[in-house]
Amino acid sequence: MRKLKYALGGIIALFAFLACDDNTGRLGMDMLPPTDSITASKATYNVTTKSVLAGRVYAKSSIGYVGRFTDPDFGYYESSFLSELYCVENYQFPEEYRVTSYDENGNPKTATGTMVEDDPLVSSDLILYYYNWFGDSLNACRMSVYELNDKWKVDRNDPEREYRYTDIDTESYKGNYLGSITYSAYDTTVPDSVRNATDSDGYSTYVPNLTLQLPKERGEEIFRLNREHPEYFADAESFIENVFPGVYIQSDYGDGTILYVEYIYLTMRFKFYATDPETGLKLTKNVTDDKGEAGTDSIVEMQSSIMASTKEVIQANQLKNDEKLLEKANEKEWTYIKSPAGIFTEATLPYDEIAEELADDTLNAVTLAFTNYNQESHYDYSMDVPESVLLVRKQDVEKFFEDNELPDNITSYTATHNAVAVNQYTFSNIARLVRTCIDEKRNARRDAGDSWDEEKWKAENPDWDKVWLIPVNTVYDDTGSTSNMIGLEHCLEPSYAKLKGGESSPLTLEVTYTTFHD
Numbered sequence: 001m002r003k004l005k006y007a008l009g010g011i012i013a014l015f016a017f018l019a020c021d022d023n024t025g026r027l028g029m030d031m032l033p034p035t036d037s038i039t040a041s042k043a044t045y046n047v048t049t050k051s052v053l054a055g056r057v058y059a060k061s062s063i064g065y066v067g068r069f070t071d072p073d074f075g076y077y078e079s080s081f082l083s084e085l086y087c088v089e090n091y092q093f094p095e096e097y098r099v100t101s102y103d104e105n106g107n108p109k110t111a112t113g114t115m116v117e118d119d120p121l122v123s124s125d126l127i128l129y130y131y132n133w134f135g136d137s138l139n140a141c142r143m144s145v146y147e148l149n150d151k152w153k154v155d156r157n158d159p160e161r162e163y164r165y166t167d168i169d170t171e172s173y174k175g176n177y178l179g180s181i182t183y184s185a186y187d188t189t190v191p192d193s194v195r196n197a198t199d200s201d202g203y204s205t206y207v208p209n210l211t212l213q214l215p216k217e218r219g220e221e222i223f224r225l226n227r228e229h230p231e232y233f234a235d236a237e238s239f240i241e242n243v244f245p246g247v248y249i250q251s252d253y254g255d256g257t258i259l260y261v262e263y264i265y266l267t268m269r270f271k272f273y274a275t276d277p278e279t280g281l282k283l284t285k286n287v288t289d290d291k292g293e294a295g296t297d298s299i300v301e302m303q304s305s306i307m308a309s310t311k312e313v314i315q316a317n318q319l320k321n322d323e324k325l326l327e328k329a330n331e332k333e334w335t336y337i338k339s340p341a342g343i344f345t346e347a348t349l350p351y352d353e354i355a356e357e358l359a360d361d362t363l364n365a366v367t368l369a370f371t372n373y374n375q376e377s378h379y380d381y382s383m384d385v386p387e388s389v390l391l392v393r394k395q396d397v398e399k400f401f402e403d404n405e406l407p408d409n410i411t412s413y414t415a416t417h418n419a420v421a422v423n424q425y426t427f428s429n430i431a432r433l434v435r436t437c438i439d440e441k442r443n444a445r446r447d448a449g450d451s452w453d454e455e456k457w458k459a460e461n462p463d464w465d466k467v468w469l470i471p472v473n474t475v476y477d478d479t480g481s482t483s484n485m486i487g488l489e490h491c492l493e494p495s496y497a498k499l500k501g502g503e504s505s506p507l508t509l510e511v512t513y514t515t516f517h518d
Contacts, residue, residue: 037517043358045350045509047368049501051329052468056167057341057490058401059317062310065340065492066143067251067258069135072379074338074496075324079258082148082170084156084246084313085266087239091306093226096120097273097282111280116271122301124219126178126247127265128210130185134258134494135381137186141254145212148245149175156240156314164402166319166341174248179212185257219268236313244307246314256381258494266307274298317492332503334373337386337471339491345370345469345499346394349509352465355438358513365512366431369424370469372417372497386471386495388416389425390488393433394466404487410436414474414488417497425469434511437464471495 064081071077095113103109126145152173155161162168187208197205225232225243232242240246247264273282283298309315319341328336328343335345347368354363372385392400392412399405400412407414410432415425441464445452458464475487501507 038514039517040364040512040514041361043511043513045353045511046506047347047349047501047509048503048506049335049345049347049370049499050503051331051335051343052346053326053329054338054341054344054470056165058164058398059166059319059341059490059492060164060401060404061317061489061492062262062315063492064249064261064264064309064315065258065317065319066249066261067133067135067141068255069258069381069494070255071383071494074328074342075322076255077319077321077325077340077342077494078251079317079319079340079492080170080248080250081261081315081317082152082168082173082246082248083264083309083315084148084236084240085244085264085307086236086310086313087233087243087307089235090230091226091233092230093223093268093304093306094270094272097275099281108281109279111275111282113280114272114275114282116273116299120270120272121216121219121223122269122271123216124214124222124266124268126212126214127267127305128181128212128249128261129207129263129265130209130259130261131207132260133185134260135185136256138184138188139254139256140182140184141257141259142180142182142252143210143249143259144180144252145178146248146250147175147178147218148173148248150245152245153241163314163316166317168316168318170248170250170316170318175245176218178214178218178247180252181210181212182253183210185259223268239307240313260493264309265305267303267305269301269303271299272302274300319492333505334502335499336496337389337469337499338496339386339471339493341490341492342496345501347467347469347501347507349434349437349465349467351434351437351441354434354511355442358511361513361515363431363435363511363513365429366434367426367428367510367512368430368507369422369426370507371422371424371500373500374423375496375498383494383496385417385419385497386491388414388472388474388491390414390470390472391427391430391467392470393437394463394468397468397470401488401490406485406488414472433467440464469499 064083065079066081068076068078094115096115096117097111097113098117099108099111101109152175155163155173185208190206190208195206199205222243229242232238244266249261275282285296285298321342325338325342328338336343337345368391370389375382375385390400390407390412391414392407396411405412413427413430413433415427418424418426441457444457448457471491473489473491473493474485475489476483477486
């Protein structure tokens with residue numbers, strides 16, 4: 001229902017409104033005869049909103065989420081993830097020590113390679129690096145790690161498999177058990193000297209991490225394959241298919257912490273000879289100590305990170321929510337947005353009313369704001385309000401995220417939360433969205449001609465007038481002198497906002513338009 005219409009008047013005001021949208025078009029002001037005039041006006045319309053369960057969401061993220069958290073209001077959710085590992089192209093382990101020449105007395109003269117010949121592998125480890133987490137930093141947790149199985153190798157190449165969605169059946173890809181890690185997000189055993197260390201530029205050199213030592217035979221197999229089949233290490237695809245498909249990581253103990261894993265490295269630690277820089281011959285110890293007799297070989301251990309999780313390979317998160325989420329979505333006096341994969345707010349926009357009442361006018365600006373209630377923290381670890389949201393046509397949601405689209409300010413828009421001034425997500429001008437949808441229906445009616453059936457068309461296009469408000473993370477490219485948006489992802493971190501609206505309290509859509517008078 002349209003609630004208000006009033007004249008703003010004046011050409012000066014008109015230019016201000018036109019400036020809101022650079023696609024309004026020139027109106028030929030200098031060609032108007034003296035008797036013609038233009039007035040600018042505003043009208044307001046009701047917008048109905050409701051909460052909808054997000055269900056599964058497309059989660060192409062470079063971060064792996066693992067853990068379980070129970071919120072008193074929204075219930076529990078748990079996350080696990082799988083990740084492939086990227087292999088450096090044509091990676092080869094260092095050469096084993098080999099004498100290449102002898103003197104006239106049969107003594108070694110020159111040598112190449114430095115790796116110990118017999119049983120050089122000390123250990124192979126998976127190291128999980130993380131910067132952030134949600135919840136209790138001292139909560140006792142445990143995660144189990146499995147190698148991905150052959151089923152994953154088949155499904156990862158199947159275009160019909162939607163493994164990027166959060167309902168992925170990660171359990172079906174569990175292969176050999178590699179081990180478990182017991183941890184707290186904040187490792188109290190790390191001394192302050194390490195935790196607070198910085199480089200010469202003042203940047204921190206410490207990154208929180210967890211280490212899992214793989215079974216020795218698994219590391220030895222990787223080493224053997226590298227020697228016997230170097231083609232398996234030609235690129236990431238060859239490595240995944242023939243050597244190590246990746247890992248599946250799940251939380252199996254603890255409630256109250258979600259860990260945000262940024263990188264996973266597969267590292268190998270080997271024994272090397274200390275060698276003479278001129279001849280390459282291995283050196284011997286020249287002292288006697290409690291670690292060896294004088295004259296024994298000098299051996300050092302060195303670690304090499306050869307594979308890592310990166311954006312070039314697949315990482316998939318599984319998220320599960322309990323039924324309490326549905327109870328919150330069914331509340332009618334307001335709406336919610338809740339991440340991860342929780343609740344979205346759906347808004348129905350009054351395109352038909354606007355098209356009917358303003359058919360002969362020009363839309364200059366359309367403003368829609370979502371106001372959230374003040375959220376008081378009653379718990380130790382309450383969720384924050386989502387910083388950024390996406391407003392997008394409901395019918396375009398899957399395509400938007402699957403195709404890694406950016407907001408075009410026509411059918412998709414972003415807004416950041418303004419907590420200081422108005423406690424709102426404000427979309428200051430969605431006029432192009434309104435015009436696009438009105439034109440879409442108008443064109444369908446024109447093409448149908450006398451066979452136009454309004455009810456049938458609406459049944460075939462039930463989401464024509466609906467948009468979703470979705471919590472998102474914005475990805476920026478900060479490598480240059482300016483910061484440019486390069487992607488939007490579903491927010492997979494815990495957050496929520498309780499918004500004004502619902503069945504009995506419609507929001508207000510404010511439309512600014514101009515009218516030409518003869």
